[in-house]
Amino acid sequence: MKMQIFAVNILIMLFGAAASIFAAEKIRLSVTNANVSFLPAGVALKKGFFKDEGFEAEVIRMNVPNAITALVTGDVSYTLIFGSVVRGALRSMPMRVVASFLDSSTHALIARSDYKLVKDLKGKTVGIGNFGGTDDVAGRFMLRHGGLDPEKEVKVIALGPDRARLAGLKEGFVDAVVVAPPADAVGREMGFNLVMRAYEAFRLPFIGLGTNLKQLKEKPDEVKKVLKALIKANRFIRENKEGAVQVLSEWARVERAHAAASYDGTVQVFSRDGSIPEDGLRLVIEQAKGTSKSRATSPSPRSRISSRYARRSASLASSSADLNCSPQLSDEPKSSKMNALRGLPSDLAISQQFRHFRPRR
Numbered sequence: 001m002k003m004q005i006f007a008v009n010i011l012i013m014l015f016g017a018a019a020s021i022f023a024a025e026k027i028r029l030s031v032t033n034a035n036v037s038f039l040p041a042g043v044a045l046k047k048g049f050f051k052d053e054g055f056e057a058e059v060i061r062m063n064v065p066n067a068i069t070a071l072v073t074g075d076v077s078y079t080l081i082f083g084s085v086v087r088g089a090l091r092s093m094p095m096r097v098v099a100s101f102l103d104s105s106t107h108a109l110i111a112r113s114d115y116k117l118v119k120d121l122k123g124k125t126v127g128i129g130n131f132g133g134t135d136d137v138a139g140r141f142m143l144r145h146g147g148l149d150p151e152k153e154v155k156v157i158a159l160g161p162d163r164a165r166l167a168g169l170k171e172g173f174v175d176a177v178v179v180a181p182p183a184d185a186v187g188r189e190m191g192f193n194l195v196m197r198a199y200e201a202f203r204l205p206f207i208g209l210g211t212n213l214k215q216l217k218e219k220p221d222e223v224k225k226v227l228k229a230l231i232k233a234n235r236f237i238r239e240n241k242e243g244a245v246q247v248l249s250e251w252a253r254v255e256r257a258h259a260a261a262s263y264d265g266t267v268q269v270f271s272r273d274g275s276i277p278e279d280g281l282r283l284v285i286e287q288a289k290g291t292s293k294s295r296a297t298s299p300s301p302r303s304r305i306s307s308r309y310a311r312r313s314a315s316l317a318s319s320s321a322d323l324n325c326s327p328q329l330s331d332e333p334k335s336s337k338m339n340a341l342r343g344l345p346s347d348l349a350i351s352q353q354f355r356h357f358r359p360r361r
Helices: 002-021 036-046 064-073 083-090 134-145 162-171 183-189 213-218 220-239 241-252 256-269 278-291 304-313 335-341
Strands: 025-031 055-061 078-081 095-102 108-111 125-128 155-158 176-179 193-197 207-212
Touching: 025 036, 025 064, 025 220, 036 055, 036 078, 036 207, 036 220, 036 241, 036 256, 055 220, 064 078, 064 083, 064 095, 064 207, 078 083, 083 095, 083 278, 095 213, 095 220, 108 134, 108 183, 125 134, 125 162, 134 155, 134 176, 134 193, 162 176, 162 183, 176 183, 183 193, 183 256, 207 213, 207 220, 213 220, 220 241, 220 256, 241 256
Parallel strands: 025 055, 025 078, 125 155, 125 176
Antiparallel strands: 078 207, 095 207, 108 176, 108 193
């Protein structure tokens, strides 16, 4: 009897030791909202894709300044913010973007029932959230695409969050507003017109994976696994509407009908493989340079960090059958490709290696 008890205790100790060895590694990611834009994080969390890679993930909601500060200090290791990480890198902050998960903004321009086209808004007032924010940038792109000069032919005012913009539209304070899902669906229920979606006007990396230099240097395998989980999430979103809508409804705490409308309005901008579109990257860099005080120099074709990371990352996709990706690392980028990166610091790595991952199917 004593021998049996002793054997059981030994087994418990062994299992406990094994569990501690193979315990999931904790990671922290920041998002600015639990909405369709950051759905890759929600799906990877809710569908177990992070767990599949051995992570216990915590997704934390932070505003942009706090998210960037936390990335620098290491309080979070990853963020799904894209443009602000590029701006931070231009300002010599120790951070880089690794991939793009949304290839355009999810914003939409909606207007009072009198206005159906962008050109109808000439001389009118358009409401945004905050000057310099993504909704402001997206709104001005849409206005230009529709043939209006946003600096001269419309009046742009800041109204705050989406609900305040819809209230301003309802009360007649503005003639049109720029909103993100699900506010666009709510606006249409209120009788307003959908004038244009941002992806009809431009393409640029909107949401992606950003991390700090310490992670890239010391934990490249972890970065690869995090990226793998999020690419799986993007694939799931694109290929499983019902599952994606269910996660969005629960994660964002919105009505299922609004979640479905948000999905329908944005699904086509979710990237299949995390690659960064060339023309979109150029737009992000131009915006970043416009707000950055740093004086950038032309980059070397491959930075020390990015080339080392590329070598370690070469098996990311091919090692996973369910990802169906294969690395196609090109030689030195051609000058035409480098034009998009002109003006960046020499050590800025904007995922050159991951932009060459392509799905086989």
